[in-house]
Amino acid sequence: MSTDASFRFLPLPTEIHFGCGILGALPERLQSLGCRRPILVTDQGMRAAGAAEKVERLLAGAGMSFTTYDEVTADSGTGVIGDATARAKEFGADSVVGLGGGSSLDSSKAVAAMITNPGTILDYTGIDKLRQKPVPVVAIPTASGTGSEVTYWSVFLDDRNKLKVAAGGVLLFPAVALCDPEMTLTLPPAATAATGMDALGHAVECYVNDACQPISAALALKAIELIGLHLRSAVLNGRRIDARYGMLLASTMAGIAMNSTRLGLAHALAMPLGSYELRIPHGLAIGITLPLVMKFNHAARFQRYIEVARALGESVDRLPAAEAAMRSCVAVERLGRDIGIPERLGDVGLREEHIEPVAAEAIKSGNVAVNPRRATVEDLKTILREAL
Ligand SMILES: [Fe+2]
Incomplete structure (x- = not known):
């Protein structure tokens, strides 16, 4: 980066508490925020795994009044958010504890916003539309x-x-992130694989895009390295706490990195691929399209893609630049195959007739504008056809 380049890095207002067993600090963290009546927002998977009960026991043990909404569904929806908000208001919740994967955490943030803002969450799509500060989220x-x-x-x-x-x-932004690797130990292999590819997608798309700056780049590159080291073990031997620790650290670092940069074509495509009757899980959409998007992009940013290849453990030092950059795509493809990510979007429900509407919707995404190579709707259709 030249010395006349200026950049923006968004400060993170979220307090991150990271470590094995850190979940035990939940009551203390809520109390430090001045919160006494949280609503726990989670899903039936967390209920079945005993995680919801673990959190409820902690809150009860600290003498806190709380209520639970455990009906979040995959990618939730405006109905779920409305129901959970009604429950929160009826109870007089002064905070939200979100427990689970992306759907539960995203829902908990929406519920916190709708406790203090009028209307429905659909009134606030886009950026910076909220009028009132939400209640704190842990x-x-x-x-x-x-x-x-x-x-x-x-x-x-x-x-x-x-x-x-x-x-x-x-x-x-959540007020507090309680990142406890032990809470990820029971995530099944297929979900570990798909969510891990999502984290890799965040790190790679952030690292190579036009909005990336040195601070996000450092976080993203480290995240790529950690995922290369730990994702296979986390999938194949889920009880390995070192692998779970490394993966949670990677997804947290990639999350911080991407706030300031947005992402790229794989994430532009994943939104419509997760929509309509298709509903392709986000991590699978990313895992399948990412190597193809990387192939499409790599010539626009050789050096960045060479660094991605190196972070994933590829030997690239003696290779011509084009070949070295391509190694990053091959490494991601191989990683996906090793952890059982389906190879084709056709395997997860995409049909030829979906390509037109998915591409038409994806091209509107803000992630297209920062992608390192300019892309047209025709380019998106080509990527989808290659992935079909
Ligand atoms: Fe994602």
């Missing part, structure tokens, strides 16, 4: 993927047209 991730515990985005489904949309802005 986010407890149980997957290493979205980084939602440290980002200012809440992604959800518009129930009217089944389109995935997002509300964002500095008021949507």
Whole structure:
């Protein structure tokens, strides 16, 4: 980067508490925020795994009054957010504890916003639309993927047209992220694989895009290295706490990095791929499209892609630049194959007739504008056809 380049890095207002067993600090963290009546927002998976009960026991043990909404669904939706907000208001909640993967954490941020703002969450899609400060959110991730515990985005489904949309802005940062690797130990292999590829997508798309600056770049590159070291072990031997620790650290670092940069074509495509009747899980959409997007982009940023290859453990020093950069795409493809990510979008429901509407929606994304290579709607269709 030349010395006349200026850049912006968004400060993170979220207090991050990271470590094995850090979940135990939840009551203390809530009390330090002045919160006495939280609503726990989570899903049935967390209920079945015993994680919801663990959090409820901690709150009860500290003598706190709380209520629980445990009906969050995949990618939730405006109905879920409305129901949980009604429950929160009826109870008089002064804070939200979000527990789970991206859907539960994104829902908890939306609920916190709707406790203090009028209307519905659909009135606040886009960036910086909230008028009132939400109640504080304590986010407890149980997957290493979205980084939602440290980002200012809440992604959800518009129930009217089944389109995935997002509300964002500095008021949507959680107050506290409680990142406890032990809480990710029981995530099943397929979900570990998909969410891990999402974290890799955040790190790679952030690192190579036009908005990246040295601070995000350092975080993103370290995240790529950690994912290369730990994702296979986390999937193949989920009880390995070192692998879970490394993956949670990676997803948190990538989440911080991307707040200031946005992402790229894989994330532009993943929003419509997760919409309509398709509903392709976000991590799978990213895992399948990322190597293809990297192939499309790599010539626009050789050096960055060479660094990605190196961070993933590829020997590139003696290779011509083009070949060295291509090694990053091959490494991501191989990683996906090793952890059981399906190879084709056709395997997860995409059909030829979906390509036109998905590309037409994806091209509107803000992530297209920062992608390192200019892309047209035709380019997006080509990538989708290659992935079909
Ligand atoms: Fe993502």
